[in-house]
Amino acid sequence: MSWVRICEIFKAASPEATTGPRLGETVTIKGWVRTVRESKADGGLCFVALSDGTCFDPIQVVCKAAGPEALANFAEVAKLTTGCSVEVDGTLVASQGKGQAVEILAVGSKGGAVRIIGQVDNPDTYPVSNKRHTFEYLREVAHLRVRTNTFGAVARVRHTLSMAMHRFYDQRGFFYVHTPIITASDCEGAGQMFKVSTLDMLKPPRNEQGGIDHSHDFFGKEAHLTVSGQLNVETYCQALSRVYTFGPTFRAENSNTSRHLAEFWMIEPEIAFADLRDDANLAEEFIKFLIQTLLDERSDDMKFFDERIEKGLIDRLKDVVAKPFRHLPYTEGVRILKEAQSKGDAKFEFGVDWGKDLQSEHERYLTEKHFKQPVVLMNYPKQIKAFYMRMNPPGTDNAPGDTVAAMDVLVPGVGEIIGGSQREERLDVLDARLAEMGLNKADYWWYRDLRRYGTTPHAGFGLGFERMMMFATGMQNVRDVIPFPRAPKQAEF
């Protein structure tokens, strides 16, 4: 008797299927009990909804107390509760009831067709009992929440998105580069970093100034967890042409929002001999590919999100794939926002001025109200962007000040999902920017080398994987789209 996954059974039941278990075939399935219902009909029946996590729907196992298929342990099986693990030998049959096309009829008592593997200690206090639970509560039982409909679907979608991402880049000749998690370069710029050290925190070695002497530390200097793989991946880009990195990223910011994590995953492609336009096109093509793959390959889970998490989700996503993204300069975005404000179409808490960073409310107005679709904002004022972004020629977009070739992709419901730019490939301009921002040239020696030895125009972006998850599923809290969220005061599991 062969052990099959429940998804194979459902797949084989579709009219066009040519492989997989057929009606009348006897198979073994293994999984966890979702619900048990008992009936006195036909001399005693019970229905066990069994899930092995391979697809959204559980399969119904029918057990009989009387007749040729009677189970010797029927009474025990009928007492199973949510969460118990079992193995079932049974025959695949067309269902006599409504609600499912096929089901498993547990075979007769001789072989012990339903083998109970793991009981649930105390059903009264089982944390994910068969009832509705809030996401807030389920976060407190993150080790068990994946057994629920929602988190099972999230886990499968997360996997499918990861695989789709690798496929997308592989098909286009990108190489996957494993950039380091630990960095001692201390020149990544963005945000507060987590320290990595093996020094005794109670009595660390001191230098002459009384500070901590990191020359005695593991790496001989101060080290941190990475906040971005970009600077490293740029080096590989300048030899392999098209590369990407995908890995965890760490920010020690005390951020308490539904969109921020201390540990999150980021996809960062980098392309050589390319400009900002190429970068924006790649970003758009990438997002559309991910969504199309989900709609094609995870239709059961997506149907659930559409019905229970965000009504109209699937239509919204199909629309995202069908229409070109709206591209516009930051300068134009500011003009639209100012006009909306003066005409009374929008009320903003914060003022809009060229040269200032856009607030969340501004970004959301553009993507959710004004254009009602993903928006790519390009060419930001240089003073609000990082040193490595390429200086635009004066007069770009008729802007009232200097701009850099940066772009953000904004999507409805989430806001900023991608941040990217064309990189400054001219050493003299890069050095001027470093000086302007008070950064020490020497710290960036290897990054500057890329501009000394065969520099190329190149560009890249970072896509927040969890934000993509939120956009694709309609889930509203970033802590619910990663298995074990890391946030301030939150690292239990």
Added chain:
RNA sequence: UCCCCGAUAGCUCAAUGGUAGAGCGACCGGCUGUUAACCGGUAGGUUCUAGGUUCGAGUCCUAGUCGGGGAGCCA
């Protein structure tokens, strides 16, 4: 980090400063090829923690812890 809100049964929530309640879940029984099942019953409480006010505190006050929403930082 800032602003606002919250913490009571396994879960979701009620309860004028005066005996601690419901729904769901669990358990027992009834009914049914059942499927968010339905009907009846039973059990289940250090009201987040530490102080304080009061004859009396789930309720009022102070501090703390944790959680949620929004903001900033960003992905």
